[in-house]
Amino acid sequence: MKFIIKHEIKGRLRIHAVQGRMTCAQADTLCWFLGKQEYVTDAKVYERTADAVICYTGSREEVIAVLKGFSYENTNVPENVLSSSGRELNSSFREQLITRVLLHYGSKLIIPYPVRKVWLTFKALRYIWKGLKCLARRKIEVPVLDAAAIGVSVIRGDFDTAGSVMFLLGVGELLEEWTHKKSVGDLARSMSLNVKKVWLKKDDQEVLVNASDIRHGDTVVV
Known part of the structure; x- marks a missing residue:
């Protein structure tokens, strides 16, 4: 593997892999490979920047020699290491969150206000429908409160408030889904042998x- 040493102190190296975009599978492979070395005490790989931080004991030359001889193709990683890794999950939800934020604030700058009003009205129908279904079951739950807040804002013509409420609810749903999946993954990894x-x-x-x-x-x- 070709790499550049970006920073080093005694017992610690930060390198940058000279390659194109590093995938999550490649990052997990490199992290697993480094963790298997006897003189490596800790290793972290950052797929977004293709960097790796290696803490080690012993000779610096041994670490560099191992890195030079590393290749993704010749490293046989156990299947459970890649399947149970939460790296791809975290990356996916991070991109979804960034996309959601950019779309929310970007639409205010690009989409004309009359068009946004129509779009937000149709978007609000989903939350109002959830609230009505909850009332039909004779229950006062969170969807009812969400529907009330959004519905009142739309009726008053306060579409900015309605849009902000729906944006925050969407972010909350995304974070809730990520938290659930991450917790399940962490539990599975902690229980695995x-x-x-x-x-x-x-x-x-x-x-x-x-x-x-x-x-x-x-x-x-x-």
């Missing part, structure tokens, strides 16, 4: 080996 060494039964003897060295047909003592 993180075993680095296992006892391999070989020739009537038990030998302690790396879990990555286990092959199909081997007998493992639990």
Whole structure:
């Protein structure tokens, strides 16, 4: 891998990978690879900037040599590492949040006010409909309050307030969905087995080996 050392102090390197856009899978691969090195105590990879921060003990030359020999294609990452990573989830929701904010404030500058009034009116119907369905079930819940706030603002012609309320509700729904999915992912990762060494039964003897060295047909003592 080609890289540039952007900053370094004793026991810590910050590098920049010389490549195009770094994907989440590539970032997870590099992070997993660095974490497997014995002299690396901590490693963080930032896919947006293609940077990596490496904390290590021992020789600086060893770290640089390992980085030079690294390649995404020749690194066999366990499937569960990539599937359970929350990096892609966080990146996706971050982009959605940024897009939502840009659309909200950008529309005020680009879209004419009469057009925005019509658009916000149709957008408000979704929240009002949710509130009416909640009332039909004879319940006073959050959708009723949302519908009341938005409906009153639209009736009064205060479309800026209605738009701001719907924008904040949309951001809240997005953050709620992200929090739920992130919590589920964190729980799954915390409950997954993180075993680095296992006892391999070989020739009537038990030998302690790396879990990555286990092959199909081997007998493992639990």
